[in-house]
Amino acid sequence: MSVVVRAPEAADEAAWRQLWAGYNDFYNADVPEEVTAHTWRRVLDPASPVFGLLAEEDGRLVGMALCVHHEGTWSLTGVCYLEDLYVDPAARGGGVGRAILDHLVAHCRAQGWTDLYWHTRDTNATARRLYDSYVAVDDHVRYRMELD
Template sequence: MTDTTLHVRAVARDDFDAWLPLWNGYNRFYGRFGETALPEHITRTTWSRFFDGYEPMHAFVAVRGERVLGLVHFIYHRNTIMEGPICYLQDLFTVEDARGQGVGRALIEAVYAHAKDSNASRVYWHTHETNHTAMRLYDDVANKPGFVMYRKDI
């Protein structure tokens, strides 16, 4: 009998081959493919940071049975107006055929739990203004503080 329960857990070193297609899918969604793809050394560096105890970067995967359905990456950092750390949910991606099945929500909730256990007082993230599917979920699982993100790539 196949386990149909969704499990969220930290990535393990031997998850790389299952994680990589999701990472590539996430990057493709944001236009990083073909000539604009991330260099392989960036992907390898990102992967290695998840297992470096000196890095504040973490990764979870959502698994049903033997299949990895989604990923989330998050980073802790200091903030000038709070005593403890805050958590930036940097990347969230699910395979297309698992969308709408609670995978993204489970990944976000796992980050919330980890942040709480790590004494972080806030989890925040950004998404592209055209990512309407994800925004429906985000509107349901997060407070909307009214801030707008500005950025300049340098």
């Protein structure tokens, strides 16, 4: 089986929502419907800095990534934040995550962006094995303040 990574299309919404729900379940996150719908609209909007990637295997969507392109202060070109990456548990171990990352790296290079960055929970051993095969973890510590 070969994995095809591509941009989302409007007809992908139901399958994307299933992957999105699985991702949020994995992180015990409760994302309101209003936010989910808004995220999907931004993914499809070519003017939005939010963009998505979908991984398809034998006609079935098995993985997704959500990314944010933004300007940086340490370069003249843009940078990319990989905010969300999820592979259907039934498809894990088959190269889907690697296919998404490879596609994203190539996309960032083609755009001339200087950096691609992401984070994951330190306990997410499966994802960390994949990520460690690309780059060593750096020495940054994340702080997150939720604002009402």
